Amino acid sequence: MKHYPEPILKLINSLSKLPGVGKKTAERLALHMLHAPNHEAATLAADIIELKTSIRLCSICFALTDKENCNICSDPLRDQTIICVVENPTDMAAIEKSNAFSGTYHILGGALSPIDGIGPDDIRIKELFKRCESKKIKEIILATKTNVEGEATASYIFEKLKKVSSKITRIASGIPMGGDLQYIDQLTMQKAMEKRYGI
């Protein structure tokens, strides 16, 4: 791509560091920006800067926010006595999208993974325990991922909290809605059979 002038090459290079953006896509994006209205490119640049300067973590649940506490923790309509424990903000976003939960969250910032050297002190488990001690919590929903690390993290938290909290639940596993049984993996099928319920 050496035939492009330096400023275009620099932008292509920066863009291609984004996930899922290769040299070809970066080239297309850069040329698009070149022809886009000036204010559009300026807005994008400003938004990137604003993101990096204004986003912080909620002091209660560690969700992403631009204030001291996040919208959910400061919402009086949300049930502050129910905590849904998730690994990261995208998991929280997925639950919020479903509109199936009206309590609050606790974002761990990862999952236990001895193989990667991530122990209980590397994710926000202590902070969760502190929240459970200081406030009247009626239920803790463990919504960590359903892979090995997520399951291990859920077990660990359950073991530590079962003396303190009266009700600890785990988000349900099973056949996805609309899922075809023939394409379901063995583990999911085992879980779905094991957790079958009376109707």
Added chain:
Amino acid sequence: MKHYPEPILKLINSLSKLPGVGKKTAERLALHMLHAPNHEAATLAADIIELKTSIRLCSICFALTDKENCNICSDPLRDQTIICVVENPTDMAAIEKSNAFSGTYHILGGALSPIDGIGPDDIRIKELFKRCESKKIKEIILATKTNVEGEATASYIFEKLKKVSSKITRIASGIPMGGDLQYIDQLTMQKAMEKRYGI
């Protein structure tokens, strides 16, 4: 996505205006930037701004450049007596990548298209004529696209220039290298048969 704080939503919105970037991809990119090192995001923002302020068109061939003349027009090793006429900078980039051409370019900035209201005065045909008059040009290669508009543009330029220039050529059409004959469309096959050459 209303559960994200405002700065993230703003960036997602700006990113999703880019071609091929939907809401989902924009969300992923924004969250990536959030976790990327500060200098990486700052560089990207600065590169966008620099692109919009420093890129201009070469005064000779109308290629993208950050100087008065582009690298090719100011390169003494390029043959200034051969002009390859293309529709836009990406076409020029494609030819440059092939390393098959050592002359100069002329970027029209589009193709004739009566249906879209694009006539000879809307693309840089006049500027091409002026270049052909003022300098000793040995060959003009018409490398507009091989669609209807590109072919029409090539014909138009050929008709206007045939009195002035001694040698006007058209980039070859035919079966792409490595192309399987059974998947070639009818028009390309007709062209390939018509333009067959002795070996």
